[in-house]
Amino acid sequence: MKKYDVIVIGGGAAGLSGALALVRSRRSVLVIDDGTPRNAQAEHVHNYLTRDGVPPAELYALGRQEVIGYGGEVVTGTVTTARRDGDFTVELADGTTYQGRRLLVTTGLTDVLPDVPGLAERWGKDVLHCPYCHGWEVRDQAIGVLATSVMALHQVQLFRQLSDDVTLFLHTAPEPTDEQWEELAARGISVVEGKVEQLEVEDGRLTGVRLEGGRVIPRQALAVQSAMRARAGFLTDLGLETTELEANGIVLGTAVQVDAMGATQVPGVFAAGNVADPRAQVVSAAAAGLMAAGGINFDLIGEETRLAVAARSS
Known part of the structure; x- marks a missing residue:
């Protein structure tokens, strides 16, 4: 040998x-x-x-x-x-x-992803994790950030640098502190409470995030921490x-x-x-x-x- x-x-x-x-x-x-x-x-x-x-x-x-x-x-x-x-x-x-x-x-x-239907299929396309790797490609789009921990509060500020339309989905993350709520509001970041049920996809593209209860928030890209x-x-x-x-x-x-x-x-x-x-x-x-x-x-x-x-x- x-x-x-x-x-x-x-x-x-x-x-x-x-x-x-x-x-x-x-x-x-x-x-x-x-x-x-x-x-x-x-x-x-x-x-x-x-x-x-x-x-x-x-x-x-x-x-x-x-x-x-x-x-x-x-x-x-x-x-x-x-x-x-x-x-x-x-x-x-x-x-x-x-x-x-x-x-x-x-x-x-x-990368082990949160158990949300539709997430794995869009991974590396319009479901992202790194603003430096993929952020430019989704600039000025409607971006969501799926929160599973307090790290999402850091991630959402990074994606806010790339778009004026950024929404934080609290999902399973703990409630932000008063200071964190103030920071999110100051940067114009929308916050949606409640668990995410699945992603909405049409013609091979992400179109929205569906919450438990049926409400759909239109989004073109979703960031998640694996x-x-x-x-x-x-x-x-x-x-x-x-x-x-x-x-x-x-x-x-x-x-x-x-x-x-x-x-x-x-x-x-x-x-x-x-x-x-x-x-x-x-x-x-x-x-x-x-x-x-x-x-x-x-x-x-x-x-x-x-x-x-x-x-x-x-």
């Missing part, structure tokens, strides 16, 4: 960026990707300098070509387990195994668990903890992108992949230097 210097698990922006830096450092690299990036349903990538507006699939295809052009390898598959017996062995769903000296985990995350779950279950055999990510006392999701260079608590395993930072956009995920690649290369050099010194003195 061929043994690689590095196996990269995940072929999105973080994984391909890390793989590119490693192959350019003359490392043998295998990228394993299951073809289901987090932004698969989005039409375009934004805030990526010189690539703003590129479809995600096109960006990743270009990245794979660059990695392969420097001698890297890319295969399609889903890693189900990873274990260590000296080196690392990863096993795919079809039973195929690969060995590597180091692992770079860039498998991203899964629960973000790191895709890292295959790491449990290595003793690597995810931790909860909190902001203002609210659990936003789970992530693999890493240091500034992407190293996890398990020696030899690095992580980058949304699996380690759920809030990272595509460009910052790519930067994190590059940083982790530097950490991996330096780690390998340290090992190789120790072996060379031992061989020279023997």
